Amino acid sequence: MTKPGVPLRLDGISKSFGGTLVLEPLDLDIKEGEMLALLGPSGCGKTTTLRIIAGFETPDTGSIVIGGRDVTELPPNKRSLGMVFQNYSLFPHMSVGENVAFGLKMRGSNAADRTRQSRAMLEMVRLAQYEDHAVHQLSGGQQQRVALARALATSPAILLLDEPLGALDKNLRERMQFELREIQRKLNITSILVTHDQEEALTMSDRIAVMRRGAVVQVGHPTDVYDRPRTRFVSEFLGTANVFTGTVAQAGDAGAWIVTLDAQPHAQGKTFAPEPLAVGRRVTLAVRPERLVIVPPRDGVIRAMVKDLVFRGSYFAYELVADGHDQPIFLYSQTRQILAEDGRVGLTWAPESAVVLGDEA
């Protein structure tokens, strides 16, 4: 049974703490049933945004609109929200079942209904047999699932997740990412996920809003944000990026543009661009390590030398140095490359693998 989701809209939300502007006026439109990730480094304002939505902080300007209803002036307990914290925040003095039923109890549900509903929730996270256990008897992952069950027991309109998987170890985290996503999809509940882990954002969300210093820098579908980062910051925050500066030389075939890279005199890289580029214009290109291709030195756009090779389990990571380019260049490959004795290679890429970066805000 899929209930209709509830849309969430943030209009011009801004916040200052003691004179410093922490959030610039922010507009976000989250569609019903969507999972939006707020992704960014610490201090970017993502947690502040979440807490404002929750009602623990008051915005200086703007409105929070849930399903068409302006809730900005309402206290947290009247906003019909569910929230999961990084440290689970289960009530230590209550059993697992009492934790899950807490929200229902606060809303005046009678005991029979509460038990029924909380059992159903625990079934959903596959912890029904722990109903009478004390909270501390459960493992970290189990506690987080209880926290999720508790948040969803009251059928909230919006689910807020504040770095929910940060306290779990890697393997558990990956499993929980899928589980959480599954439950969110099944219930079709509009959700906001705050995280600094770009893999998590890429795995779990329908859209990612990348934040930096109190502003949203880019919003879009994960593949969009990853393949077509708008600024250098986004390209480097989501995955690794090789960044080259250069000048537009001429228009090439099939809509590609040829850019003369600053690094080396004969380096001519190709790229697509959303709008026509003016010849002579200075541009910054980003190419993902997995899109670089090793070719014989004279066939490559850039000539480089292999400096290091690391096996990362699912791929090989090459670190290269190129004359004229002061940053190391990274290349990821599923298979081991056959290299010349001296380690010299040429690097090239297809025009659709490069992105023209905008200027930093």
Place this chain on the structure above:
Amino acid sequence: MTRARHRRRPGVPTILLYAYMALFLVFIVAPIAAVVAVSFSSSSYIVFPIPGFSWRWYWRIVEYRPFISSLIVSIELALGSALAGACLGVPAALSLARSRHAAAGLLSNLLLAPISVPAIVLGFALLYYLSALSFGITFLSLFIAHTVAAIPYIVRTVLATYRALSPNLEESAAILGATRWQTLRHVTLPLVRPGVFAGALFAVLTSLDNLPLSFFFGSANTNTLPVVMLSYMENQFDPSIAAISTVQMLIAIAALFILDRLYGIERLTAV
């Protein structure tokens, strides 16, 4: 903490330390044991070791009315002032614990200040002040004085306990739909209860033994046990002091024991 599988023979310093500890424990227990022993003495002089066994001093306690009546006053006073101190101190501690306001630190210091003032000075000052306000030498005055003394103990432990709690717990409650009062009742107070109990325990024990404070408010029906004991000692020096002391100690131990049975002292006071 892992223990080494093999144990080296303890060196001389360690042996000395163990011996010292044994002596120390004897030192701590000796006077208390002596008093208990003397309470069963058959002699009316304070002689130790006691010449013979007798219950007479315990009967004496019952005879000499002021002992029992002042014990009851002391107990009522201790429990009452701890309760009043909690009612006054707990809300303030909750309010101040997480405040970043400049005045919060100042106010906390005010609430903790009565501990730092020597009891004799406080008692003295309060006596004259309350008399001027025509509170006189009554149980109420005594009660006020002991409440003032109880507040810091409770505020101190509640501050520590509450600060150790994650704010996310109350935030979770709020998001789940609890009003402020519901959060307080179902989440905050139960979790802060160990701090309240630990502080109240200290307050009760201090109040029972607080001579300097109660001394100034002595009258026929407002004397506390320490005051009565002191004046008895200055007039008639006999083992009934030992008997009433032993009774007081047993009551305190019994109360602690019962509390432990009911709630578990560790759980109650685990700050």
Place this chain on the structure above:
Amino acid sequence: MPPPVPRRGLRPYRLAGPSWCLPVVFFLAVFFVVPLAANLLRSAPAGEAGGVLFYYEKLLTDGYYVGILLETLKVALVATLASLVVGYPVAYFMVRHAGRWNGVIVFFVVVPLLTSIIMRTFGWRVLLSRRGLLNAGLLDWGLITRPTDIAETSIAVYIGLVHVLVPFMVLSISSVLQGVDVRLEETARVLGAGRLRTFLHVTLPLSVDGIVTGCILVFVVTNGSFLTMLLLGGGKINTLALLIYQQFVTTQDVGFAAAMGNVLMLVAALCFGMQYWLLRRTGIRR
């Protein structure tokens, strides 16, 4: 696009508002601050022959009273040092060696707090007086021929004081000592330091915080105590607190007693100020 709606006067979400402090602040203002202030005034009466600071002058110039002030400080210092020397090894044992027995030891250290000071002081009287245990033992073993009244000596007062104070000292030190990582000591031993040097150069400095707290606490408590001096020592030790008690019982000289009380308070305030300053300087946050 319309400009964002300014939100003024939105109350932030708080569980316990500032108004929750009002009852206790009012209570303490009326029954704590004002009485002590009145006490201050009472000790400096205007119109009294000799001027406003008459009582204080008397306290600080009259030989008898100066002697009592010095005696008070001396007693407090000696008692504090004695408690430190007696108590530190106990705290050390509790934290480093006790293991399973830790709870039992804590119980024994704390159990005196369940008994009244009168009981404990009386107990020392019983043990140390002419017909007490100590004399009986010494006589039996032939060490002395006539019973001595140790209970009437100054030593008895110090014994009684230390007995009452040591639990405070032990608890202060042990709580800080617990935070000293035993691996630091082990490292020192591995590096070649003997037990004594390890203790002097590693353990002791790291527990200074607890020592300072314990000493100041004990010092202030000693200053304010008079029961021990009253019941033991045969009147040989006369301190300020005892004097206040006697003043009240005998002469009822309110102003003078108030002045003495204020001096006592001043000493206490100075001590806590020193503690605050010392702890900040060592850079150890409480």
